[in-house]
Amino acid sequence: MAKVAIVGCGAMGSVYAGLMAHAGHEVYGITLWPDHAAAIQEKGLRVSGISGDKTVRLAAASTTTEGIGVCDLVIIATKAFDVKSAASDALPLIGPQTVVQTIQNGVGSPDAAAQILPADQMAVGVVGGYGASVPEPGHAHHNGFEVTWFGKYAGLSDEQLEGSADIWRSSGFKVALHDDVQSMVWKKLIMNVAFSGTSCATGLTIGQILGDANAWKVGRGCSEEAVAVCEAQGINLGIADPIAHVQSLGGKIPNARPSMLLDSLAGRRGEIDAINGAISRLGAKLGVPTPTNDVVVAIVKAKESLIHS
Structure with a gap:
């Protein structure tokens, strides 16, 4: 099982975190919402919707990356305007073999992250058709997960890209890898x-x-x-x-x-x-x-x- 940190554990990030934790991965959720982090720590993270209804325990949920250490996979799932800050916060989580996936709406976020993070360890992610929301702190709901795509940002190896995709696949996501990012x-x-x-x-x-x-x-x-x-x-x-x-x-x-x-x-x-x-x-x-x-x-x-x- 992999050690995973999700920097930006909001609606979408909480779906990723919940399903990965349910699959047995060691998952750390970092969110800007203190009430969400507190609820997850106290009661666990509930994920409901097309994937079923389950409540799981994360390794930790907090508003900072302090004390987590180096991870196998770091997923930056913040809003586009928070990417640079999230990338800086994620630096202590990244070792020589860590794969970093940036998953944002729009264009430009991977370039912003690459100003701070090692570009040859980065993958670009695109997700869609989730319809994710947070009905209440500690609970993420999603209507689907139609698109979960990844491609290399720069010099990431095929083996690393496949390995990071396998973490998602093992958690129930249907992943496609693309050469043309x-x-x-x-x-x-x-x-x-x-x-x-x-x-x-x-x-x-x-x-x-x-x-x-x-x-x-x-x-x-x-x-x-x-x-x-x-x-x-x-x-x-x-x-x-x-x-x-x-x-x-x-x-x-x-x-x-x-x-x-x-x-x-x-x-x-x-x-x-x-x-x-x-x-x-x-x-x-x-x-x-x-x-x-x-x-x-x-x-x-x-x-x-x-x-x-």
Whole structure:
């Protein structure tokens, strides 16, 4: 069994932690939410949803990485804007053989982490179709786990990449490994942009967005612009119909509320800059019009200004 630290044990990270601990791995959860850490320490971590309903004990849950020591696998599962801080906190967990997986929405996080972490020990992760949430401290729920993909960031060996993927597989995740990391990341991003900002702006679930003509017009427009930006960069998605791909993945978790909406409802900062905002920034740089994403970003930022004013 492996020693695993999950830096960013929020909704998604708690699903990873719970299923890995249930499989017998030695799992340490690090979260910015003191009440979540305290509840896990006191009662265990409950994971419910498509994987069943189970409560497991982690090796420890805390708000710091102190005292954990070197791990076999370090998963950085924070929000994109917390990656640099998390990477610095993770340094004491990393030995010569440690594999570090960065798993964030949007683009740019692996590059930010690589400024601090050993790039030749890094893998890039993409997950999707989970619909994860934290209904209460100490409890993570997920509606699915459709996508769990990894690829090398730089000089990671095949053996290390496979070994880190096996930890996930042994815990019940269906893992696919990709040689083309950019294509892998953008396959997920074209889905994120369709639902994340749209849900935050409207308050709708993924299924409601797909089922409402007005909402889907916004979501589809965001995704089509992302596909155009992707093509302008010369990235091959390898998907015959990208919009059908987005609809198919989204249709598998109709009751899910994307994390950006959940963050907004909880009064927390969301990842609009890393998701829809990335399309606007790259579009401006590449000369690709992105009017739908531009408006969605403006609406979400206006909402956030009220929350944080």
